[in-house]
Amino acid sequence: xxxxxxxxxxxxxxxxxxxxxxxxxxxxxxxxxxxxxxxxxxxxxxxxxxxxxxxxxxxxxxxxxxxxxxxxxxxxxxxxxxxxxxxxxxxxxxxxxxxxxxxxxxxxxxxxxxxxxxxxxxxxxxxxxxxxxxxxxxxxxxxxxxxxxxxxxxxxxxxxxxxxxxxxxxxxxxxxxxxxxxxxxxxxxxxxxxxxxxxxxxxxxxxxxxxxxxxxxxxxxxxxxxxxxxxxxxxxxxxxxxxxxxxxxxxxxxxxxxxxxxxxxxxxxxxxxxxxxxxxxxxxxxxxxxxxxxxxxxxxxxxxxxxxxxxxxxxxxxxxxxxxxxxxxxxxxxxxxxxxxxxxxxxxxxxxxxxxxxxxxxxxxxxxxxxxxxxxxxxxxxxxxxxxxxxxxxxxxxxxxxxxxxxxxxxxxxxxxxxxxxxxxxxxxxxxxxxxxxxxxxxxxxxxxxxxxxxx
Amino acid sequence: xxxxxxxxxxxxxxxxxxxxxxxxxxxxxxxxxxxxxxxxxxxxxxxxxxxxxxxxxxxxxxxxxxxxxxxxxxxxxxxxxxxxxxxxxxxxxxxxxxxxxxxxxxxxxxxxxxxxxxxxxxxxxxxxxxxxxxxxxxxxxxxxxxxxxxxxxxxxxxxxxxxxxxxxxxxxxxxxxxxxxxxxxxxxxxxxxxxxxxxxxxxxxxxxxxxxxxxxxxxxxxxxxxxxxxxxxxxxxxxxxxxxxxxxxxxxxxxxxxxxxxxxxxxxxxxxxxxxxxxxxxxxxxxxxxxxxxxxxxxxxxxxxxxxxxxxxxxxxxxxxxxxxxxxxxxxxxxxxxxxxxx
Numbered sequence: 001x002x003x004x005x006x007x008x009x010x011x012x013x014x015x016x017x018x019x020x021x022x023x024x025x026x027x028x029x030x031x032x033x034x035x036x037x038x039x040x041x042x043x044x045x046x047x048x049x050x051x052x053x054x055x056x057x058x059x060x061x062x063x064x065x066x067x068x069x070x071x072x073x074x075x076x077x078x079x080x081x082x083x084x085x086x087x088x089x090x091x092x093x094x095x096x097x098x099x100x101x102x103x104x105x106x107x108x109x110x111x112x113x114x115x116x117x118x119x120x121x122x123x124x125x126x127x128x129x130x131x132x133x134x135x136x137x138x139x140x141x142x143x144x145x146x147x148x149x150x151x152x153x154x155x156x157x158x159x160x161x162x163x164x165x166x167x168x169x170x171x172x173x174x175x176x177x178x179x180x181x182x183x184x185x186x187x188x189x190x191x192x193x194x195x196x197x198x199x200x201x202x203x204x205x206x207x208x209x210x211x212x213x214x215x216x217x218x219x220x221x222x223x224x225x226x227x228x229x230x231x232x233x234x235x236x237x238x239x240x241x242x243x244x245x246x247x248x249x250x251x252x253x254x255x256x257x258x259x260x261x262x263x264x265x266x267x268x269x270x271x272x273x274x275x276x277x278x279x280x281x282x283x284x285x286x287x288x289x290x291x292x293x294x295x296x297x298x299x300x301x302x303x304x305x306x307x308x309x310x311x312x313x314x315x316x317x318x319x320x321x322x323x324x325x326x327x328x329x330x331x332x333x334x335x336x337x338x339x340x341x342x343x344x345x346x347x348x349x350x351x352x353x354x355x356x357x358x359x360x361x362x363x364x365x366x367x368x369x370x371x372x373x374x375x376x377x378x379x380x381x382x383x384x385x386x387x388x389x390x391x392x393x394x395x396x397x398x399x400x401x402x403x404x405x406x407x408x409x410x411x412x413x414x415x416x417x418x419x420x421x422x423x424x425x426x427x428x429x430x431x432x433x434x435x436x437x438x439x440x441x442x443x444x445x446x447x448x449x450x451x452x453x454x455x456x
Numbered sequence: 457x458x459x460x461x462x463x464x465x466x467x468x469x470x471x472x473x474x475x476x477x478x479x480x481x482x483x484x485x486x487x488x489x490x491x492x493x494x495x496x497x498x499x500x501x502x503x504x505x506x507x508x509x510x511x512x513x514x515x516x517x518x519x520x521x522x523x524x525x526x527x528x529x530x531x532x533x534x535x536x537x538x539x540x541x542x543x544x545x546x547x548x549x550x551x552x553x554x555x556x557x558x559x560x561x562x563x564x565x566x567x568x569x570x571x572x573x574x575x576x577x578x579x580x581x582x583x584x585x586x587x588x589x590x591x592x593x594x595x596x597x598x599x600x601x602x603x604x605x606x607x608x609x610x611x612x613x614x615x616x617x618x619x620x621x622x623x624x625x626x627x628x629x630x631x632x633x634x635x636x637x638x639x640x641x642x643x644x645x646x647x648x649x650x651x652x653x654x655x656x657x658x659x660x661x662x663x664x665x666x667x668x669x670x671x672x673x674x675x676x677x678x679x680x681x682x683x684x685x686x687x688x689x690x691x692x693x694x695x696x697x698x699x700x701x702x703x704x705x706x707x708x709x710x711x712x713x714x715x716x717x718x719x720x721x722x723x724x725x726x727x728x729x730x731x732x733x734x735x736x737x738x739x740x741x742x743x744x745x746x747x748x749x750x751x752x753x754x755x756x757x758x759x760x761x762x763x764x765x766x767x768x769x770x771x772x773x774x775x776x777x778x779x780x781x782x783x784x785x786x787x788x789x790x791x792x793x794x795x796x797x798x799x
Contacts, residue, residue, distance in 0.1 A: 014606040016535050079464050081560060088556035094523050095549040098538025103605050105527050106535030110753030111529025114760050120517070120524045121768035128775045135510045135788035151775070186753070188760045270654050299570040417606040418541045426546075430553055 012408050013063075013181035014103040025125070028100045030325065031424050033396070035092050037389050038431050042086035043160055046126070047208030048243065049079045050153035052216070056239060057146055066454060067231040071239075073137055073453040075180045077215075078445060080134045084168055085438055087127070092427075099423075104403050104413035107183060111176050112169050114188040117164040122159035137309040157205070161197075164204055168196035171395065172265050173404050196265065206251045210350060215246025215381035219446065221374040232450045238367070238409050241377065244384075245354035252351050255344070263311035266405065267320035268329070269398035272309050272336040274320045275300075283307040283319040288341065290325075291333045296324070319320055331400040339393040346387035350380055459758035462707050463529035464734055464741075466765060467522055472727040476520035476719070477725075478631060479626070481512050483634025485555065485582020486627065487657060498794035503650050505562070507641045510788040511561065514779060516552075517605065528761050530751040532603065533741045537592075539644035540601045540608030552589065555581035557609045583627055590626030594619030596678035597655060597733055619681040628668055632661035633722050635708075640715035644786055655710060658718075667701070682743060686736025695732030699725045740772045785794035 014020075022028065052293040093114070097105055129152035136145055153388070169175070175191025176183050176302045208217035220237035263270045270276075276283055277295025285306025286297040305315040322330050353376055360368045368374075399405055458674075484504045491497030527534040538545060549619035562571060591614040595601055598618040601608050635658035641649035677684045686692045702725035709718035737743045741751045752758065782788050 014605070015532050016539070016603070017604070020605050064609040083562045084513060084556060087516055088553045091516070091520065091552050091728075092549050094520060095538075095545055098527065098534055099542050099549075102539035104535075106532045109527040109531030109534060110757040113524060113531070113753075114757065114764060116770070117528055117761055117764055119520050121764070121772060124514065124517045124768075124772050125775060127517050128772075128779045130786065131510045131514060132779055132782060136782070139787050170544065184754075186757050188757050269592075299523060303501055336460070371521035384717075415539045415542065415606055418608075419537055423542075423546055426550060430550055434553060434557055437557050441561050 010178050010407055011181060012107055012178050012183055012404070014408070014412050015106040015183075016103045017122055019412055019415050020103060022411070022414045022416060022418040024299075024418075025414050027420045027424050028414050031420070031427055032096055032100055033091065033393070034427065034431065035096055036392065036396075038434075039086065039089040039093055040388060040392060041211060041385050042082055042089060043163075044085055044208040044211035045082045046156045047205055048212035049075065049082070050130075050149060050156050050244060052212065053079055054146065054149045054153055056235070057149065059124040059235075061138060061142060061146060063230070066233055067450075070232055070453040071235050074445070075449060076134045076137070078442065080130060081438070081441060081445070083126070083130055085434070089434075090122050090123075099417075100415055101403065101413045104408065107408065107413075108176075108404060111173075111183065111186050111188060111191050112166045113452065115165045115169075115192050119159050119162035122155045122162065126155035126159060146211045151321075160204065160208075161201055162192075164201050165192045165197045167395075168198075168200045169194070170403065171200075171399055171405050172196045173407055173448075178407070183347055189258065191452065196261065199254070202254050203251070203391075206247045206254055207391065208382075209243050209247040210251060211381070211384045213240050213242075213247065214350065214377065214384045216240035218378045218381035221377035225371055225374040225378075241357060243355040244380070248347070248351040248354035251347055255335060255347060260311060260313070263319070266398070268322060268325050269321060269331065269336070269395075270311060271322045271331050271395055272331045272398050273340040273394065274319075275333050276307065276319060278321040278323050279318065280321060281308075281318045282316045283311075285310060291337055304362050329401065329406075331398050336394055336398045339390040339397065342390040343387045344382050346405045348388070350384060350387070353377070353380055457757060458749075458752075460529065460752040461738065462703050462762050463525060463752075463758060464748065466762075467529075468727070468730045468734055470518055470522040471730055472723060474515075474522060474630070475509070475626070475726045475730075477628035478518055479586060479630035480633040480637045481515050481630075482506055482582045482586045482627075483632065483661075484508055484556075484638065485579045486631045487634060487638075489579030489583065489655075494572070494727065499647075499650055500653060502606050502792055503638055503642055503645075503647070503654075506645070506792050507638050508559070510783055511675070511779070512556075513779055514776070516556070525761065529753050529755060529758060530541040530741055530748075533746055533751040535605065536607075536742060536746070537596060537601050539604075539606040540593045540610070540613050542606070543610055544592045544595075544614045546601035548585045548588040548592075551581040551585040551669040554578075555585060584661050586630050587623040588614075590623035591615070591619035593733075594622035595627075596742065597622075597683050597737060599674075599682065599745070599787055602744070603742060603745050618674045618683070621668065621675050621734060624670050625665065625672065628661060629726065631721070632658060632665050636710055636715055636718050636722060639710070640719070643713075643715065644784070647792065655713065655715075658710045662703075662710060666703055666707070669700075683733075683736055685774040686738070686780055687732055692732050692736040695728045695735060699728035699732060702728060705775045 014097055014143045053072055055067050056072040056075065058302025059065070059433075060072055129148055132148045133145070133152055136148060139145075140148075169191050172194065173191070174194035175187045175189075177185040180187075191349050217237060217240035220240065222236055255397050259273075261271070262273070274283075275286060275291040275297050282305045285303040286300035287303070289297040292298050308317040309315050311317070322333070356373070357368065360366065401411065403410045482508070488497075488501055488504050491500040501601075532791050558574045562578060564576040577799045580764070592683070593619075594616070595608075595613040598616065600613040600616065639651050639654035639658055642648075642654055676687070687696050702721045706718045706721040707723060709715070709721060739747045739749065741748045753761075779788075
């Protein structure tokens with residue numbers, strides 16, 4: 001029975017004593033979500049960009065073609081700028097852990113904190129080597145310079161691995177016991193590598209390559225469509241687009257794996273993805289439409305047995321509905337459902353775009369010629385970011401009302417401090433200014449002639 | 457020595473490193489602010505740009521290091537500190553965003569107005585951030601953070617005599633360390649006028665920092681008596697005296713133009729004050745409220761943390777050493793260019 005796998009609800013008392021009474025819980029959650037949405041696209045660049053830059057540098061080392069050198073240098077400057085912005089937005093996130101969720105940290109900091117300590121080490125390595133790499137162009141031997149990029153690329157991956165480990169743990173908490181409401185018997189490594197780490201990790205890494213690949217490709221697709229078709233722009237387009245096109249179809253398969261794991265471990269979350277109100281055998285899949293409070297999907301397109309097939313690969317499997325838990329233990333269905341469908345819809349379109357590119361390449365050994373293809377690539381980058389954020393909304397809002405799944409409620413975790421509205425306003429203004437500033441800077445970088453990279 | 461003591465040691469080491477390296481970056485912002493008009497300040501600003509660019513991200517990571525060790529090893533203390541001191545920490549977080557991005561953008565400014573706006577943002581937030589951190593430390597040390605979820609006073613916990621004096625001290629000592637660092641850098645770059653300019657700033661700021669530190673004593677005496685008593689008796693006093701000695705030695709070294717050594721003794725002065733503070737409030741982590749023993753995570757977690765950090769150090773120490781060596785050899789330097797002059 002699928003029901004056997006549900007972790008029993010087991011409440012942990014907050015370690016800061018009296019439970020918070022925070023009327024602005026929603027604002028606290030929105031601030032966290034906003035900060036996360038700002039930071040997570042930068043994480044994608046942290047995961048994928050170093051490897052792409054190194055790849056282009058390797059092409060230069062092999063061929064001696066100056067276009068590759070110019071491209072690698074230009075990308076490395078963009079990488080450093082985005083890393084710097086990621087440093088500060090990531091700092092905000094770590095402050096918010098304490099500022100917004102002190103009771104969560106006080107109760108569980110010793111369970112999952114180790115992951116962040118390891119992330120700190122990775123982040124340090126990345127900061128050190130990204131500086132050496134970017135400022136070290138032409139200052140050391142070619143080989144040595146390439147090698148300094150390797151720890152940078154590895155650290156970009158291990159750092160986010162650790163953060164995802166914490167998220168996996170929040171969704172499938174392990175590595176501790178609760179005795180009389182107190183967290184005891186902590187095994188920090190078990191907490192790290194249990195949980196939902198592996199599918200979340202794979203899903204996010206592919207997303208990192210898709211987002212980075214499509215955004216970068218979009219820049220060169222624009223130049224391509226404008227007729228700038230020299231070797232430099234062609235290399236930028238082909239490398240970035242190939243990365244994106246190769247990962248996007250794979251993401252469909254990984255997405256299926258992630259969905260089935262959720263079905264197994266967090267059936268209520270899956271029910272919210274799909275708006276399935278009652279536990280049912282051979283459950284249908286509803287596309288689009290609106291989830292009404294009576295538990296029906298209005299104006300949806302129904303695919304009989306679709307959900308059972310997707311979630312369990314069995315048309316007659318039983319899928320748990322939202323009614324398997326009390327009403328106050330359910331996540332808000334429509335937000336989760338629309339986010340989920342947005343992610344899946346965009347992901348499918350991007351996979352098709354990737355397949356089109358690969359097929360053209362394999363059959364005709366050339367780039368697609370239609371201007372519409374390049375227009376689609378320009379749109380694909382922003383769409384990939386939308387899918388990325390929608391995916392995180394799906395998993396994070398789908399986890400509600402729990403901060404630690406079925407153990408601690410978000411409302412128990414929040415700060416008791418006042419004035420969250422003020423903080424929220426300041427944060428919004430700050431991020432708007434930051435976004436304007438970054439856009440301005442990247443535009444200025446993009447306008448410089450590529451030959452300038454070779455002059456220094 | 458318990459595992460919890462080792463973790464306190466890690467936090468103290470982290471704060472010291474952040475105060476020395478990160479503090480110097482903040483201090484550079486203060487000198488940027490006071491460098492004068494576009495023309496007059498161009499060379500000083502160019503020097504700041506050149507010195508800070510390759511290292512500021514790595515320096516900043518010390519802050520993250522402090523946070524993660526703090527919340528893993530002493531989760532209840534962390535939750536109490538951050539929920540009560542949310543205003544200074546919130547301001548510092550926002551300040552860090554403005555400072556980091558303004559610094560990154562300023563190098564690209566195309567008009568004098570852009571450069572001025574960005575420079576002012578960078579400089580102003582460089583002053584606010586260390587003040588807030590210093591004030592927060594003052595709030596903890598003077599026993600104004602109770603255990604609980606935002607149970608302390610949101611204002612008087614960091615706007616009190618002890619907090620203010622420590623906040624000012626953080627700003628001034630950062631300015632001092634920055635000037636020492638940049639004097640050394642200017643010498644390496646063969647820019648004697650800037651070396652003189654920063655040496656003068658270092659001496660001035662060093663004297664002010666010393667004066668603030670001495671002035672802090674009567675203030676702490678009247679405001680936070682138990683902290684004062686801890687700092688002026690037995691082991692606490694030893695470290696306070698050591699710190700004062702380091703401070704004087706640093707000034708002498710700057711006077712003699714031995715800037716590299718001065719950085720080391722400057723770090724020593726900061727480290728000794730931190731150790732003195734930890735000794736002064738023993739056995740408490742939140743004075744009068746929570747002892748270190750009560751606040752500690754389980755031994756399993758502390759062991760995992762210490763072992764991970766030791767393993768991390770095997771990678772980090774040589775990497776950091778290499779980065780600083782490359783920087784000191786001038787191999788990562790951006791070419792020096794007066795800033796704002798050409799606009």
